[in-house]
Amino acid sequence: xxxxxxxxxxxxxxxxxxxxxxxxxxxxxxxxxxxxxxxxxxxxxxxxxxxxxxxxxxxxxxxxxxxxxxxxxxxxxxxxxxxxxxxxxxxxxxxxxxxxxxxxxxxxxxxxxxxxxxxxxxxxxxxxxxxxxxxxxxxxxxxxxxxxxxxxxxxxxxxxxxxxxxxxxxxxxxxxxxxxxxxxxxxxxxxxxxxxxxxxxxxxxxxxxxx
Amino acid sequence: xxxxxxxxxxxxxxxxxxxxxxxxxxxxxxxxxxxxxxxxxxxxxxxxxxxxxxxxxxxxxxxxxxxxxxxxxxxxxxxxxxxxxxxxxxxxxxxxxxxxxxxxxxxxxxxxxxxxxxxxxxxxxxxxxxxxxxxxxxxxxxxxxxxxxxxxxxxxxxxxxxxxxxxxxxxxxxxxxxxxxxxxxxxxxxxxxxxxxxxxxxxxxxxxxxxxxxxxxxxxxxxxxxxxxxxxxxxxxxxxxxxxxxxxxxxxxxxxxxxxxxxxxxxxxxxxxxxxxxxxxxxxxxxxxxxxxxxxxxxxxxxxxxxxxxxxxxxxxxxxxxxxxxxxxxxxxxxxxxxxxxxxxxxxxxxxxxxxxxxxxxxxxxxxxxxxxxxxxxxxxxxxxxxxxxxxxxxxxxxxxxxxxx
Numbered sequence: 001x002x003x004x005x006x007x008x009x010x011x012x013x014x015x016x017x018x019x020x021x022x023x024x025x026x027x028x029x030x031x032x033x034x035x036x037x038x039x040x041x042x043x044x045x046x047x048x049x050x051x052x053x054x055x056x057x058x059x060x061x062x063x064x065x066x067x068x069x070x071x072x073x074x075x076x077x078x079x080x081x082x083x084x085x086x087x088x089x090x091x092x093x094x095x096x097x098x099x100x101x102x103x104x105x106x107x108x109x110x111x112x113x114x115x116x117x118x119x120x121x122x123x124x125x126x127x128x129x130x131x132x133x134x135x136x137x138x139x140x141x142x143x144x145x146x147x148x149x150x151x152x153x154x155x156x157x158x159x160x161x162x163x164x165x166x167x168x169x170x171x172x173x174x175x176x177x178x179x180x181x182x183x184x185x186x187x188x189x190x191x192x193x194x195x196x197x198x199x200x201x202x203x204x205x206x207x208x209x210x211x
Numbered sequence: 212x213x214x215x216x217x218x219x220x221x222x223x224x225x226x227x228x229x230x231x232x233x234x235x236x237x238x239x240x241x242x243x244x245x246x247x248x249x250x251x252x253x254x255x256x257x258x259x260x261x262x263x264x265x266x267x268x269x270x271x272x273x274x275x276x277x278x279x280x281x282x283x284x285x286x287x288x289x290x291x292x293x294x295x296x297x298x299x300x301x302x303x304x305x306x307x308x309x310x311x312x313x314x315x316x317x318x319x320x321x322x323x324x325x326x327x328x329x330x331x332x333x334x335x336x337x338x339x340x341x342x343x344x345x346x347x348x349x350x351x352x353x354x355x356x357x358x359x360x361x362x363x364x365x366x367x368x369x370x371x372x373x374x375x376x377x378x379x380x381x382x383x384x385x386x387x388x389x390x391x392x393x394x395x396x397x398x399x400x401x402x403x404x405x406x407x408x409x410x411x412x413x414x415x416x417x418x419x420x421x422x423x424x425x426x427x428x429x430x431x432x433x434x435x436x437x438x439x440x441x442x443x444x445x446x447x448x449x450x451x452x453x454x455x456x457x458x459x460x461x462x463x464x465x466x467x468x469x470x471x472x473x474x475x476x477x478x479x480x481x482x483x484x485x486x487x488x489x490x491x492x493x494x495x496x497x498x499x500x501x502x503x504x505x506x507x508x509x510x511x512x513x514x515x516x517x518x519x520x521x522x523x524x525x526x527x528x529x530x531x532x533x534x535x536x537x538x539x540x541x542x543x544x545x546x547x548x549x550x551x552x553x554x555x556x557x558x559x560x561x562x563x564x565x566x567x568x569x570x571x572x573x574x575x576x577x578x579x580x581x582x583x584x585x586x587x588x589x590x591x592x593x594x595x596x597x598x599x600x601x602x603x604x605x606x607x608x609x610x611x612x613x614x615x616x617x
Contacts, residue, residue, distance in 0.1 A: 044520045048254040056259070 064148045069131040071149040072124055074167045075142065077191055079183055079199035080175035082112050082168070083143030086119035093138035098128035110179040115188035119143075122164040126152055141192070174198035214398035215332040217318060217325065225321065229330045233310045241463040242272035248515050255519035276456060284452040289359030298357060299450065299457035302350025306464040309343045312336035313471045314398045315503050316481050319496040328500070329398060336397040337385055340472055341378065344427065347465065348374045351429075351436065354458070355446035366445025369526065370429060370436030376533040377426030377433075383541035384419040387548045388476050401480030408485075410477040415544045417477045419537055421513070424469040426533065429462065430514055432521035435529060470510035471503075478506045547571055 031037075055062050064070070075083045086103025104120035112118035135144055154160050171177060180203045182188070183196045190196060221229075246261065246269055253260030261268035286295055316328040333339050348371055355367015389395055391413060392403035400409075410417040426433040437445030444450075447458045474480060481499035483490045491499050524532070554564050 041516065041520050044255050044516065047257060048251070050257055052254070052259050053257050054259040056262075 068148045069133050070147045071152060072167055073145055073147050073169050075145060075169050078197050080171055081114055081178050082118055083141045084119040085113055085115055085141055086117045089138040090135035090144050093134045096128045096130050098125045099135060111181055112178045114182050114191040124162045126160045176204055214327050217327050218329055218332050221326055225324055233330055237307055237464050240467050241460055244463045245272040251515045252519050279456040280453055282452040287359055287449050291357040294353050294357035298350050298354035299454040302347055302461040303457040305343050305347035306461045306468060309340045309468045312339055312397050313475055314401055314480055316499045317496050332396055332398050335395045337395050341382060351446050358449040360449055362442045363446050363448045366436045366442045370446055374427055377423040380419055380533060380537035380541055381423040381427055384416045386545050387413045387416040390549050390552050397475050400476055404479040408479045419541050428465045428469055431518035432524050435526055466514055470507045473510055474506040
């Protein structure tokens with residue numbers, strides 16, 4: 001045997017960052033005194049009169065954390081056009097394969113979103129979704145976000161596949177129901193820069209002309 | 212007129228009514244006990260417990276019972292069919308029977324008939340209860356054996372070992388009560404506690420009984436027979452539906468039964484707390500019912516409290532505690548009690564009694580002192596030297612070894 005070789009196996013403490021933590025030796029102190037053991041009974045007795053942690057859910061609904069991952073939402077531009085461009089990046093990002101997207105081309109007569117394409121079919125299967133939020137990270141236009149809504153239970157498989165109309169954000173003040181043309185004098189770049197802040201009267205008129 | 216004579220005059224129909232009452236009260240108590248236990252344990256863990264079915268969740272036990280009754284009744288292919296079916300019946304029947312000799316009220320009037328709420332008054336009532344409790348164990352053992360499966364078998368074995376060893380301690384703790392009351396009849400034991408409860412006079416007996424009754428009923432921290440973490444459900448793993456419900460019923464009635472026995476033997480039975488004896492005459496004697504059930508509920512709360520506080524014991528610790536602590540202490544205590552009793556019955560002068568008592572105290576002190584110093588000496592022995600191995604090992608704390616010997 002080589003005499004000068006060191007055989008003792010010891011963790012290299014500085015490598016593991018263990019030196020930073022003060023080590024405490026834990027010995028077996030043996031059984032505690034009878035009185036100390038009885039204190040446990042008092043602790044349990046006292047706990048009976050403490051406030052309970054239970055939230056009585058269906059009756060009491062506590063708000064979720066602000067960034068809670070709930071049901072998805074497809075957002076709109078301030079004039080009501082959809083943000084989704086049907087790129088399918090969310091579907092590709094989804095680890096659970098819960099999203100199905102079919103894109104289609106916008107025409108001047110029927111425009112759903114600024115730019116060339118829009119999402120014609122958009123489905124999220126909530127039986128598969130794991131609410132990881134990767135789809136939200138993948139979305140290039142911020143069309144897909146998550147709400148705080150968590151009451152998604154249902155009694156059939158079909159009704160848990162949410163269609164585009166279930167996911168689309170409602171129309172707010174100043175928004176017009178697409179299809180309608182883009183804001184006059186603006187192109188899709190202006191939309192993404194946030195230059196469009198509300199709808200223009202001319203957008204509404206063209207909607208009535210359509211049929 | 213003693214209770215035995217009073218009950219002896221009962222007409223047949225009254226006995227039937229009482230038997231029916233025992234059954235109904237036991238079943239109702241079980242339902243309330245399950246609800247109460249779950250609610251109290253929940254509060255101890257800062258939860259709410261069942262609160263959906265009925266007001267405050269009171270009907271939860273009933274709902275659970277209906278659910279169990281509607282479930283499929285499985286009998287495993289490997290099971291011994293007949294024994295498998297008989298086992299829960301034995302368990303459930305035996306637990307009801309022990310209530311027959313428990314005096315629940317003093318003399319009262321029921322349907323115009325003067326009687327006491329006690330089905331029968333055997334001269335060996337307490338022995339009868341012990342015997343019935345032992346028969347109840349057969350249910351558990353047979354259930355474990357007939358299931359044809361490993362976990363139930365282990366559970367059944369554990370349970371039988373446990374109940375047998377704790378029944379010895381329990382029986383011994385009762386001997387002191389018999390010596391002091393001069394009777395084994397429950398009603399006479401209650402009558403003997405008019406002045407002083409036996410929980411005060413025979414405090415060590417009371418403590419031993421209280422511990423062994425938890426062991427006897429297979430309850431936490433002594434619930435080794437149905438340890439969920441290790442044996443799935445123990446003896447009732449293979450049971451479902453109503454058969455399982457029968458075991459459940461038996462467990463809770465057993466708790467109430469040993470609580471009722473503890474009340475009868477140590478807490479003065481249906482008598483009021485000292486200083487409140489005038490309440491015993493309220494409602495024509497029926498108010499003693501409140502006292503009795505108040506005491507039983509007190510014991511039941513202790514059961515729940517124990518369950519909420521203590522972790523389950525290890526099996527060897529549990530057996531060691533039963534055989535090496537409870538039983539010797541019981542025997543020693545009985546010797547003291549019987550000596551004192553004989554001394555007082557023989558009319559020994561006060562000096563002798565005092566001398567005997569102080570002698571006992573002195574001996575106990577000396578023994579515990581010797582025990583303590585022996586323990587200290589054992590602790591002060593320096594750590595044994597770490598043997599030096601011939602192969603590479605991590606350095607042990609306290610070892611002088613820097614390099615292994617080749």
